Amino acid sequence: MRWHEVTVHTTEEAIEMITNFIHELGAGGVSIEESGTLNKQRDTSLGQWYELPLNDIPEGRAVIKGYFSDTTEMDSIMESLKRSVEQLADYDIDTGSPTYELKEVDDEDWANAWKQYFKPLRISERLTIKPTWEDYQPTPEELIIELDPGMAFGTGTHATTSLCLRTLEKVIQGGEDVIDVGTGSGVLAIAASKLGAKHVLAVDLDPVAVSSATENARLNGLESNITVKLSDLLGVLRESEAEGSEASLGVKIPVQVVVANILAEIILLFVKDVYDVLAPGGTYVVSGIIKSKQDDVEKGLAEAGFTVTECHEDQDWVVIIARKL
Numbered sequence: 001m002r003w004h005e006v007t008v009h010t011t012e013e014a015i016e017m018i019t020n021f022i023h024e025l026g027a028g029g030v031s032i033e034e035s036g037t038l039n040k041q042r043d044t045s046l047g048q049w050y051e052l053p054l055n056d057i058p059e060g061r062a063v064i065k066g067y068f069s070d071t072t073e074m075d076s077i078m079e080s081l082k083r084s085v086e087q088l089a090d091y092d093i094d095t096g097s098p099t100y101e102l103k104e105v106d107d108e109d110w111a112n113a114w115k116q117y118f119k120p121l122r123i124s125e126r127l128t129i130k131p132t133w134e135d136y137q138p139t140p141e142e143l144i145i146e147l148d149p150g151m152a153f154g155t156g157t158h159a160t161t162s163l164c165l166r167t168l169e170k171v172i173q174g175g176e177d178v179i180d181v182g183t184g185s186g187v188l189a190i191a192a193s194k195l196g197a198k199h200v201l202a203v204d205l206d207p208v209a210v211s212s213a214t215e216n217a218r219l220n221g222l223e224s225n226i227t228v229k230l231s232d233l234l235g236v237l238r239e240s241e242a243e244g245s246e247a248s249l250g251v252k253i254p255v256q257v258v259v260a261n262i263l264a265e266i267i268l269l270f271v272k273d274v275y276d277v278l279a280p281g282g283t284y285v286v287s288g289i290i291k292s293k294q295d296d297v298e299k300g301l302a303e304a305g306f307t308v309t310e311c312h313e314d315q316d317w318v319v320i321i322a323r324k325l
């Protein structure tokens, strides 16, 4: 099958928003490539480090590709996309004078092209992400996350994902029930489980993410430790309570840890729901927050009753650790 490939050359800062736009316009898949230079400044405040594969994308820049079926009328798609990207300036998101390309490609080209950049990635002292198709010899202390993200978000290379992974490594002590909101490829749910969580409920609004996370949980032999559900934020909790089917969630409410790597605007929509679902003493690990939105999210967390205990940054992105005291 032939596809229309739309390429946007932009900044790392704009990745999440532009990816969302492309999905909303009906793309069958999106691929993201960020700068992979090894001399990037990294936040080491969590006392850890990680490695990135190399590519030739300049520091701070990113290349986003969206794929639309060959029956799509592309003029209006390109127009809407450009309009939405222009409007990001209103939200202080720097898109770096984006440029656009449109061409036709074969199915096989785009389904596999991104794989050359996805290599085993040591995220922290203990967590390493390994693409399923790569060979890797771990050291005895490493926990390996086998991953084939397909078209779902979450290879671990994005700053927000790695910030969450490094934070989970500190937060998970063993035996917790955990909810991962916006699980994408399931990378955070799998990490939580490998770090010792008792059970993880992983939810996502996107059916592609739900099947990717389900498959990745299986690849890691964690299908009985991770329950993946299609859900708009924590909606599945309300539905299961109404139906009396809470047991199907796998976790016992209230839980000890919630992790969410979603845009700040979405995080603010369900802060109170997270507070209600956490046990006293529970921890909320929240990322997907661009630095300019950090104050808004901290304010929302405080209003819901949380105490912010730590914040860490990487490339303009922030992870916040909040506790329900």
Ligand SMILES: C[S@@+](CC[C@H](N)C(=O)[O-])C[C@H]1O[C@@H](n2cnc3c(N)ncnc32)[C@H](O)[C@@H]1O
Residues within 6 Å of the ligand: 016, 152, 153, 154, 155, 156, 160, 161, 164, 181, 182, 183, 184, 185, 186, 187, 188, 203, 204, 205, 206, 209, 231, 232, 233, 261, 262, 263, 266, 288
């Ligand atoms: C930035 S990705 C994070 C993926 C993965 N957790 C990671 O850390 O790499 C955000 C995910 O949130 C999902 N999402 C966005 N809005 C959502 C909503 N209202 N309810 C559930 N999931 C949502 C998206 O489909 C996407 O998979």
